[in-house]
Amino acid sequence: MLMLPTLPPIAGETTVSWCSRMARFHANLDCADWLQMMEISRQSVVDTNAACVGRLSGLTGVPAEDIEACGVRPVGNRSFRHRAETFGANFALRTHTTYCPACLLEDANVANASGDSRVGRVIWAFSPVRTCPQHRIALHRRRNRGFFEQFQDMNLVAPCDPELELQAAKSQPRNASPLQRYIELRFQGLAQSDWLDGQDADQASRACEIIGACMLFGAHTNLDSLSFSQWDDAGAAGFEAAVTGPSGIGKALEAIASQSWKAKRTCGAPAAFGCLYRWLQFPRGQKDPGPIRDVVRQHILDTMAVDPGTQLFGKVVAKRLRHSVPSLARETGLHPVTLRSALVEIGLVPRDAKANSGVSFEAEKGEKLASRMKNSIAISKIPSYLNCNQTQARMLVRNGIIKQLAPGRGKRSGLSSQVSKDDLDDFLLRLRGSAKPVSKGGYGMVDAIAASEVVRETVTDIIKLVLDRSLTRVEVLPEDLRFRAILVDPDEIRAVMSRKSAMVGHTLREVSERLRIPVSGINWLQKTLDSDGRPFLTSKKIKNARGSIRERFPEEDVAEFEKCYVSLAKLANENGLFPRTVMWTLKRAGVEPILPRNRLRALVFRRSDL
Numbered sequence: 001m002l003m004l005p006t007l008p009p010i011a012g013e014t015t016v017s018w019c020s021r022m023a024r025f026h027a028n029l030d031c032a033d034w035l036q037m038m039e040i041s042r043q044s045v046v047d048t049n050a051a052c053v054g055r056l057s058g059l060t061g062v063p064a065e066d067i068e069a070c071g072v073r074p075v076g077n078r079s080f081r082h083r084a085e086t087f088g089a090n091f092a093l094r095t096h097t098t099y100c101p102a103c104l105l106e107d108a109n110v111a112n113a114s115g116d117s118r119v120g121r122v123i124w125a126f127s128p129v130r131t132c133p134q135h136r137i138a139l140h141r142r143r144n145r146g147f148f149e150q151f152q153d154m155n156l157v158a159p160c161d162p163e164l165e166l167q168a169a170k171s172q173p174r175n176a177s178p179l180q181r182y183i184e185l186r187f188q189g190l191a192q193s194d195w196l197d198g199q200d201a202d203q204a205s206r207a208c209e210i211i212g213a214c215m216l217f218g219a220h221t222n223l224d225s226l227s228f229s230q231w232d233d234a235g236a237a238g239f240e241a242a243v244t245g246p247s248g249i250g251k252a253l254e255a256i257a258s259q260s261w262k263a264k265r266t267c268g269a270p271a272a273f274g275c276l277y278r279w280l281q282f283p284r285g286q287k288d289p290g291p292i293r294d295v296v297r298q299h300i301l302d303t304m305a306v307d308p309g310t311q312l313f314g315k316v317v318a319k320r321l322r323h324s325v326p327s328l329a330r331e332t333g334l335h336p337v338t339l340r341s342a343l344v345e346i347g348l349v350p351r352d353a354k355a356n357s358g359v360s361f362e363a364e365k366g367e368k369l370a371s372r373m374k375n376s377i378a379i380s381k382i383p384s385y386l387n388c389n390q391t392q393a394r395m396l397v398r399n400g401i402i403k404q405l406a407p408g409r410g411k412r413s414g415l416s417s418q419v420s421k422d423d424l425d426d427f428l429l430r431l432r433g434s435a436k437p438v439s440k441g442g443y444g445m446v447d448a449i450a451a452s453e454v455v456r457e458t459v460t461d462i463i464k465l466v467l468d469r470s471l472t473r474v475e476v477l478p479e480d481l482r483f484r485a486i487l488v489d490p491d492e493i494r495a496v497m498s499r500k501s502a503m504v505g506h507t508l509r510e511v512s513e514r515l516r517i518p519v520s521g522i523n524w525l526q527k528t529l530d531s532d533g534r535p536f537l538t539s540k541k542i543k544n545a546r547g548s549i550r551e552r553f554p555e556e557d558v559a560e561f562e563k564c565y566v567s568l569a570k571l572a573n574e575n576g577l578f579p580r581t582v583m584w585t586l587k588r589a590g591v592e593p594i595l596p597r598n599r600l601r602a603l604v605f606r607r608s609d610l
Helices: 015-027 031-037 042-047 050-060 064-068 101-107 161-170 178-187 201-217 228-242 246-263 269-281 292-303 325-332 336-345 363-374 379-386 390-398 421-433 448-455 459-467 479-485 490-504 508-515 519-527 555-564 568-575 579-588
Strands: 073-076 079-082 085-088 096-099 140-143 474-476 486-488 540-543 549-552 565-567 604-606
Touching (some): 015 031, 042 050, 096 101, 178 201, 178 228, 201 228, 246 292, 325 363, 336 363, 379 421, 379 479, 390 459, 421 479, 448 459, 448 486, 479 486, 486 490, 508 519, 508 555, 568 579
Antiparallel strands (some): 474 486, 540 549
């Protein structure tokens, strides 16, 4: 038998609130007496269980699904459900009383749908909801005075109207946080974030709040001391970081760790992430924190030194991805100061990084450097290893053909200035790979050291020709001769060097002969500016392996000069005339040279004046 007229629940109203309004409307009773009369237990109303829903639907004609939407019902294992969302016990806050004083005061208006009865809202029960979206003031939340207050009849658990008026007057204006708006939309079935939507609502909310708390108040803040408003601010900050998923969370974690390094004298994940780390590492029987655990775990492995075998968030670390200076020094036996110096020189560790900055680097690269350091020799011992002299050894290092552990430290001492035997062996292997094996050198073939004396080029420059395969005649004797096993042809070296020089540019003498201007005149043209403010001719300085400077004039510069200027001697030759004849012709035409003859030792004219 239906109770008429029908009094449907207000949108967003709790089952308890609806039953309280029906008790007053239909029987002028308080809710407890009315429920007893209707043979409905108060706990079934709190839980909005199937028996309660069926009984209320039969009495009122309200569809069962509409009644279910008014409640938060248990679904087993300390889990609850509202609409399509499942969450843990701490998210629904059955242990707290929450209300908006302004809303409850408005409910007293008989013109409202509430009909002069206070209305409890379902959304107030959820922990991240701390602001009334209608009145934009903070909700009032307190712990229940006892188990009996789980039955959240706002007529019984909220204070009297005068106190509500005082609370409303004292409330500071505020907007709902982005996390609260997100939770409200989730209950409406409106997805917003792929990463957050893929987990339970309480997992998403707690991840945002703890990340935000670490961001705003530091990783080592006491979470129990945070106020209602601070948790709201934390949820907003964490949501902004997490809404884009792992990429946004990674940036937040970097900021949290950086802030921790400034305050802590130790490094590592516990020091970097404090309460966030403890929450994930020591769950203490709490609900699974969700995907945030894997995101933070991977970030730690990708950015910090974690020893293999470490239990990290419930999983054993199988392989090291990052090293710190202390961890690599401990693993290899190298001195931390020496190791750090080498790591700085090759760019794996920032030069200005402090010891407790949590700096780490790729384990594979660090271990490779450490291995080379342990298997290295001083530059002074290279000659005996390669079978060359000291000068050649230093030039090979200085020119980067043989690399130091820390490049550029050839004139310094210490382990990081040494060279790896592996690199020396690789150098010899590359040399032999460019040569034809023979038991005896062919006609005219000599080792690189002897060839350098013949062609007056450095051994290093000759070796470069061998390594880049610029020479066609290269032979190699048995391996025991090592560096001196490589044989080259001095005549071919001379020809190749000449071609390479021509490609770079022309010599001073070649330019002098081509332009028909004495060498001293060419020098003046380099020092004198034309009407555009640029030198008439420019040259490049070419340095060989020994450091000797050679001057070369680029072909395009010489050709440009010929296009714009011409010497008297060359002009006469171009026209098949005697220089004296050309000179008298130019004088009669009033054409003047670009510079006095006593400077260039020649007369040079601008072609546009001819």
